[in-house]
Amino acid sequence: MSGHVAPKSMYYAVFAALIVGTALTVAVAFIDLGAMNNVLMLGIAMTKAMLVILFFMHVRWSSRLTWVVVASGFFWLLILFSLTMSDYLSRGWVEGTWR
């Protein structure tokens, strides 16, 4: 039994990218970019998460079944966020729905 063996250099490269991403996130937080601040910070966070999932957690070399399970988890989270926020964001659009 042996999965795909990645060279150590790959792990160090991913690690460096994660540290750079963290430094970038902190630096960007101090610059006023309006709404782009949140977009950028979450974008960097999602990129870091993808790096950890694909390379550290070996999903890049895992079976399709594993890949589908991972994707479905985040898809479900998306449903939670989008349907719930669509409720709150649309409060007041129709007479009598403001709380």
Next chain:
Amino acid sequence: MPDAPSHYHPPPVAIHPPGHGPTPHHPWLQHHFDSMEQQAEASTLGMWVFLVTEIMFFGGLFMAYLVYRHASPTGFQEASHHLNIYWGAANTAILIVSSLTMALAVRAAQTSQPPRTQVFWLGSTIFFGLCFLGIKGIEYHDKFKDHIVPGPNFQWEGLYPKPAEQFYSLYFAMTGLHALHMIIGVGIMSVILVMAHKKIFDRDYYTPVEVAGLYWHFVDIVWIFLFPLLYLIGRHYHAG
């Protein structure tokens, strides 16, 4: 340069008495699996299914955060500024390092490195996990001192006290749940370390290390999202 498996020997084999069924197999192969590959595949898939439930578990708290931050954006911003961004950033870096040492621990087992090497990487992972918890302890202590722990002693001196209390309720709930997962992770990793020390893992069987690693990386990913959402709200309005 590929690692030399200096101490690799063929795996021991479990022999069953005549009439007891299964043919000789790797001693760590459970009988309900046909092969080590299948066992490994099922184990990692099982851990991923669990991690998906954990995504939804934390997801609920992130959802609450979204709703309340949307309701009081400035209040949350004010409250967030009281957090020490340097402790938060340090903890983020510490967890990233621990994920690296974890991945290298899995790789060490996967390439049949000596137990000493495996124990080194696993021990490092535990060490960084404990550093993280130590810093969290310092941060929590500061909150108690400053009376910004939600409850009867909560005193907010700035603007928007109600959203501040909501923010800190979420702060303690989310980082507390995360810290609990870290503590469990350190416990799991200690067990894996003892198993590695007993020379159980090599390229033929390293599933527990891989699976424990998945758990550890997941806890790291949760923090990757917690850090910007809790510590970095509108920092450009307030230097430091």
